[in-house]
Amino acid sequence: MITIKKRLYQVTKIQCIISSIIFLLAFLLIFHNDLQIKWIVDASFQSAPSVRMKRSAIELLSLYEEALSHREKSSFQPMFHNHYLSLELNLTSMIKDYWNYSKDVSKNKIDHVKITCLKSSKTMKDFHPICHIYLNFRLNIFNLKEVSFIFLSQNSSCPLSLKNTSDTISVDIHGMFLADDKFRFTYQWWSFDHEKLFSWSQWPLTISCLSSCLNRNQRQPSKLPLTFFQCSSINTLIHSTSRELFIREQEAVSYWLDLQNRASINRNVFDKNNVSTKPRRLAPFEIAKNNQVCPQKFQNWILNYQKWHENISFSICNRSMTFEEQFQRIIELDVRFLIYAKSTTGIADRMIHFITTYLVALLTNRFFIFDKKWPEFIDVMQSSLNYQPNIVIPWLSQLSSIKKNLSLSIQNNLTIKAHRFLTERYKNDYDYDKDFPERILIFKGHTGGVIHTIKSNSSIYRKLLTIDLEMNTENIFGCLYNSLFTYRLSQLIKRFPLNxxxxxxxxxxxxxxxxxxxxxxxxxxxxxxxxxxxxxxxxxxxxxxxxxxxxxxxxxxxxxxxxxxxxxxxxxxxxxxxxxxxxxxxxxxxxxxxxxxxxxxxxxxxxxxxxxxxxxxxxxxxxxxxxxxxxxxxxxxxxxxxxxxxxxxxxxxxxxxxxxxxxxxxxxxxxxxxxxxxxxxxxxxxxxxxxxxxxxxxxxxxx
Known part of the structure; x- marks a missing residue:
């Protein structure tokens, strides 16, 4: 009996050992497979972020292009910049809007649209009408899909200026408004039953709006509906200064450049070459923000001038003032002007003369104004200054005839001189206050004087620039250039399209x-x-x-x-x-x-x-x-x-x-x-x- 039990124990022991070995092998096999699966999953998750990052960057760039296209096709775009209010209407989009809502299908008729401007302020919180604008059109309806507008005339309850082309109508409302004022706009065609509230697209898009659109796009990959950019649609207009627009444009361009860089990244190669953590190359306007490149003293100098420029603009540019009242205000504030006139030569000549003239305005504390005959520059570049001569000095082209009817005191104080610099300018010293005492200066030429002004031992401005502002020949031109204007995001998108x-x-x-x-x-x-x-x-x-x-x-x-x-x-x-x-x-x-x-x-x-x-x-x-x-x-x-x-x-x-x-x-x-x-x-x-x-x-x- 004892022998049987012993043998049975040995058999049982062997079976337990075999079972343990089988269990251990099975466990190792499963664990090994699990390790393989985990490694595969981990590897995929390690590469997935770079793939997702690149894909999302491309989609965001695409959304930028879609949003820009949508904005340019919108029927209404108001602007409240530097205390002035202006409206732009897209006639092509207005035709579509009219066709969608009109009940009258007569082939040829005259119709008008009433645009009402409503204002809210600190003292009056409720929006109330301040101006009614009536635009009269002849409508030609050819078929169910084709309608054309011919602008006939306008009248309004407030002073304004109007310009029209075959595609657009631009309205400048006379009078200056406060920075705290807000505006809304309604419109109603004569054949409509009720007024409708205008809305328009905010530009540049905010990052939060882009992210919202991206999330919707990933859930709804089909063609974008017109309401897709609802987060960018606004119906209340607030004030912006040129400097605020300038900063906003730079921030948007920086983010867009980030997206361009992310859209091109191949993370595997970057990881292999240990450059994945390196930032993208900076654009000059981003470099200029570094105090080691453009010293803080220089940046403060520029900022003080920009604030002064903005305050003077507000003080002297009220369209409700007569020319004589405006001249009197200019004399009281002792405002002197420096007007940049572009040359007929190439881009480099124009830009070098531009920056040299800007430096003179800074050194002499003159109110700097750009050449109004360079529309392509205004379309492509955003300035940090309110430079528009048609708003700031609308009287310039008529000054000689206007002066005849003014008092002798005002005439004597409105001296003007147009000076063309010769080719030797770049190596000559100037005392601009002494050499050009006139109140209104117009500088013409295509030569530069920035480097000589800071480098010449006999320059009266050398100490201010090199010691007081800590500038040098290597950084002064670039710091001036990038403080005055920046590239518009809309133009960059058009010049560097995704497709x-x-x-x-x-x-x-x-x-x-x-x-x-x-x-x-x-x-x-x-x-x-x-x-x-x-x-x-x-x-x-x-x-x-x-x-x-x-x-x-x-x-x-x-x-x-x-x-x-x-x-x-x-x-x-x-x-x-x-x-x-x-x-x-x-x-x-x-x-x-x-x-x-x-x-x-x-x-x-x-x-x-x-x-x-x-x-x-x-x-x-x-x-x-x-x-x-x-x-x-x-x-x-x-x-x-x-x-x-x-x-x-x-x-x-x-x-x-x-x-x-x-x-x-x-x-x-x-x-x-x-x-x-x-x-x-x-x-x-x-x-x-x-x-x-x-x-x-x-x-x-x-x-």
Whole structure:
């Protein structure tokens, strides 16, 4: 019996051991599989954020474009800027609105729309009507889908000015309003039963509104309805100063640039090269906010001038005042004006003279006003100042005839002088208060004087600029430039569209922008200026001859890359060349030989290695226009000013000595580093041959 029990115990023990082994193996197998599953899940979650981040950035950029398109098609857009109220009506959209609500389908008739302006203030919280505007139209109804408007006349219960084109009607309501005032607007067609409240799109979009639209878009991926941007729809208008608009525009552009950078990121390559934590490259206006670049004393100086400019604008620009009353106020406040008149030459000449005149206004405490005959500039750039001469000094064009009917005292105090600067300006000293004592000054020219004003030992402004404001030759032009105006987001969106197609040769505007923003690359900018004639008529030189003619520019870039091999290896950056030229043929010839590949642009793994012996060219293959030699000055300015924006993003610049476009952009970029300035066909090496900004600031008509 004992033997049986012992044997039974041994068998049972063996079975337990076997069962334990089986259980352990099963456990290990399951745990191993679980580890594999967990690793796969973790890996997918590690890569998913970058994928989601890129996808959401692309969707947000797309939403920006949709919102801009929606805004531009809206029938009504009011503005309450610098205490003035203006309205803009889109006739095409008004036709659609009329057709949707009209009950009268007679083919030809005259109808009118009544627009009522309602105001609320600190003392009167309720909105009450302050103006009724009646616009009369002839309507031609051709069929159920086609209706046309012909504007006939207007009358109103308040003083106003009206301008109309075939597509729009612009209304400026006379009188100045307080910053605390708020407005609403209603409209009613004669054939409508009741009034409707106008609403319009807020611009730029807020980040919270964009996020809301993105969430809705992810839940509803079908075509966006018109009500999709409801979060941007507002019906109450509040006041904004030029500086507030300026800051708002810069903040929106910064966020849009962030999205452009995120939309191009390939996280795997970034992680591999340890650059995932590096921020994108900053635009010059962002660099200018750094106190180490534009000192706080300088920024305070600019801010004080902007506040003074705003206060004076409010004090002297009331449209309800007669001209004589306005002149009297100007004399009482001892306001002196400096008016910038643009030249008929290129963009660089205009911008250099612009910034030089702005500096004079700051140094002499004159009220700075821009040239009203440059509409393309106003459309593309947002200023920090209230610059509009038609609002600030509407009497200027009639001053000579108006003065005859004024008192002798006022006539003697309204002195005016238009002065054209000669080519020697960039190396001459001026005492602007002594040399130009007139109350109203108009500066004409195309030369610069910024660098000489701060560098000349005999300049009476040198101490103020260098000691009191802590400025120098490297930063003064760029700090002035970026304090005065900034790029409008709407124009950037149009120039760098999300759906820009890949070109057979060269790169799209968005590919160039995203590459320049990426910390993965070290961009070197080459600017080759051939001549105005190349923008009017193409030359017949072969690609080989072209490349040989401008060989020194490419050799210089190779020299620079060779001298900085250790830097590129240490930072794990790939040097690339952005080629900017007025000559289309040299850009195309360079692209054919060494174009930056799409794989490199996309940062695909193992497709974009740093190869310092082979240049990688980034450029577009589209023709450019000279603003003085084309009927399409708007497009010419857009192409030129945004090329300068791209060129300003580069870390190192190689420019043509005789070209002011390259020099103006270098100074505006605030890179504050030496540049390489070359002549066409020059055989000199670029090894330690760079020039300081102080030196190139005196080249060819100055900066």
């Amino acid at each position: 820009s197609s890949n070109q057979q040769l060269g790169h799209s505007s968005q590919q160039i922008l995203q590459t320049l923003l990426s910390p993965r690359f070290f961009p070197i900018g080459i600017q080759i200026r051939v001549g105005d004639e190349t923008m009017i008529q193409a030359n017949s030189i072969s690609d080989e001859e072209n490349l040989e003619k401008f060989k020194n520019f490419f050799t210089c870039s190779e020299d620079f890359i060779y001298m900085n091999e250790n830097l590129f290896r240490k930072t794990n950056q790939i040097p690339i060349i952005f080629l900017l030229s007025d000559d289309l043929q040299i850009r195309r010839a360079a692209l054919k030989r060494c174009e930056l590949s799409l794989e490199c642009f996309l940062l695909s793994r193992n497709k974009c290695q740093s190869n310092n012996s082979h240049l990688q060219i980034l450029a577009n293959s589209n023709p450019v226009l000279h603003i003085s030699h084309t009927n399409n000055s708007m497009l010419a300015f857009q192409l030129g000013i945004f090329d300068s924006f791209l060129f300003s993003l580069y870390k190192q610049h190689i420019i043509t000595t005789k070209s002011r476009f390259g020099r103006f952009t270098v100074f505006a970029s605030l890179k504050q580093r030496n540049v390489y300035s070359l002549n066409v066909g020059e055989q000199s090496s670029c090894h330690n041959q760079s020039s300081s900004l102080a030196t190139i600031g005196y080249l060819r008509l100055g900066i």
